Amino acid sequence: MDDVLVIGGTRFIGRYTVSEFRDAGYDVTMFNRGTRANPFVDDEAVAHFEGNRRDRDALEDVHTAVDPDVVVDCVAYFPEDVRVATDVFADVDAYVYVSSGAAYGEERVPKREDDTALEPCSDEQATTDSAETYGPRKAEGDREVFSAAEAGVRAMSVRPTVVYGPHDYTERFAYWVDRVDVEDRVVVPGDGLSLWQMAYVEDVASALRLVAEAGTAGEAYNVGDEHAPMLGQWLDLLAETCETGVETVGATARDLARHGLEPQDFPMYRASPHLLETAKLRALGWSSTPHRVALQRTVAEHRENERTGRQFGPDRETEGEILDALTE
Structure with a gap:
């Protein structure tokens, strides 16, 4: 071939x-x-x-x-x-x-x-x-x-x-890269336990x-990646990659509803786990890239482009109100 x-x-x-x-x-x-x-x-x-x-x-x-x-x-x-x-x-x-x-x-x-x-x-x-x-x-x-x-x-x-x-035009993951890279505190729906x-x-x-x-x-x-972190774990990996510190504040569906939001308003949130078995592909000799390597490449390209993904999640003002309410 x-x-x-x-x-x-x-x-x-x-x-x-x-x-x-x-x-x-x-x-x-x-x-x-x-x-x-x-x-x-x-x-x-x-x-x-x-x-x-x-x-x-x-x-x-x-x-x-x-x-x-x-x-x-x-x-x-x-x-x-x-x-x-x-x-x-x-x-x-x-x-x-x-x-x-x-x-x-x-x-x-x-x-x-x-x-x-x-x-x-x-x-x-x-x-x-x-x-x-x-x-x-x-x-x-x-x-x-x-x-x-x-x-x-x-x-x-x-x-x-x-x-x-890199070059992900959907910007779903870009929302979280941007949040971790530029903010000190972020809201994570469902206490960060979403598994997608x-x-x-x-x-x-x-x-x-x-x-x-x-x-x-x-x-x-x-x-699919051979290791599947939950959403909160992804943010920890991103913080390490961005060489920054970020405080993640979990918000329940009730917490979010007080501000007119629901967990699904955040990118990469899923109410039920979504996990694909990859043994069939691995039998052909395939393996996935370590997350730290993949994220280094992703963050480097993210910082060079103008995609932030902010339009795909709650605006920062509303997120600030939630953070204030949850950390009073």
Whole structure:
């Protein structure tokens, strides 16, 4: 497998996927609309083919132009995207679909690829672009992968939990990096006991390469940090990385309600634990990056960009009122 086509490739997971395959000696082509800055514009090892991934003719054109051995599909957000792609690229050595831990429709700890039920997906959900339909759409994409594999395509799925790291445009984790880096005291919902396993972006990229190389057709592979700190522990790790001290003040749902908030108003809070079993991926030789290394890279890039994530959580004035009320 020498030639890799990454559908996407400029923003976050796709960006690191391109680097992962390039650094492993593959010839890499990105396929996207070209509407975002290309971080590899000066890299002769990375080609760029413009087109709309939702246009079958465009997919067929890039198939003819590149003749890829591997296709990594980072931006398949609708089941139809996967259905068409696995048909167009049915002859490749590996088609790897970037799914999500949100595809699971059952609250179990941990969630296992072969035991935990996926979200159902109605016809309406399959074509509706909203946060509420994201999990069902990803689950239906998984089912398209399984169907393609049954038809003889070497198609596989990779399911990351929430991804963090440099260049994270979602800013979910940036909220907490910013709070720890610039404030002395922060409010932590639920006393910091929320458990939402995360996945470092470089580890997701390495998982995609390993699955392409050694995965089994028709299988799904979870990706998540091998150690899953609770929210309060993440803040301790961030404080250590930022070389600062921060006082974390736990707030119950009742405490927050007095100020018109609920725990879910804070990024990375989850009422029930979300933990993915990663033994299946580790059996391929995968391992996760130590948190201290991952956070050093994340904080360094965070300080260079203008993303703070403040718009995704309570404003500092309200947080100050909560802190005052809880520490009187």
